[in-house]
Amino acid sequence: MSAWTTRQITTLGLFSAVGISLFVVESFIPMPLPFLKIGLANVSSLLALMLFGMREMMLVMSVRVIVGSMLTGSLFGPGFLLAMAGGVGSALAMGGVKKAIPNVFGVVGISLIGSVTHVTVQFLFVLFFYVRTPAVFFLLPLLLTSALVGGVIVGWIAARLLPILKSMKIPR
């Protein structure tokens, strides 16, 4: 369980690369507010979860955040910390729910759990560690809406890709 085969490492590397690319590309898409994202990179980590497991998902997500932050120039900045917090939190939530109550949620549901957790963790981070004023609550509806929309889109894409990848016999 702890050691991966070479094929698995390669596959996870590809997943990470896809995540990084999506992350960087998405950072170029202009949005009215900077933190409103669809989170396309989560497609790759979500697929990692569905095809492998929580540890692999955590790995892909961490690599994506670190390298992605390097490429977008926000490594060790507040954006990086927020992305890590959101990423780890959402990964824990997604993996946890999938393990605790398997088959209750489909790919879209897990993705929604992830996106909402991601946004909530980031919001709480900002509230308690950065701005510290209740004024940020005004942003909550927008944040939640983008989490809802993003979660559905990411889940939809992942759901469409999952059977294709499964038929390619990605090693577990």
Place this chain on the structure above:
Amino acid sequence: MIPTLTIGDKVLLALLVCLVAGSFLAVGSFAIEGNTVLVQVDGRTVHKASLLENRIFPVSGAEGALTIEIREGRVAVTEAKCPNHVCIRTGWRSRGGDIIVCVPNKVVVRILAADKAGVRAITG
């Protein structure tokens, strides 16, 4: 085209939509949260009080006296010398922009929207 949604997915989606809608409503009421009570008689401001301090004070209207009470961040007219007591029936108000009116007495109790500490502090 549409991926299969499990029952759990659909329930989650419905719950989240309600949550998001609720958050809009909740923040909407806060966005104009008032913190000052303004009492005007016949167009003249006779009283200005903070919504945060519990107070009970009388106001002289055109026909008689009203009693206004501020308690727990809300304001209401508790007594009034007027025929229909519409002002009393308006009940407790707390949102910015809310108004309690006693027409015979020409009394208007307004809650002013929050000032600088409110909406301006949004960071990106």
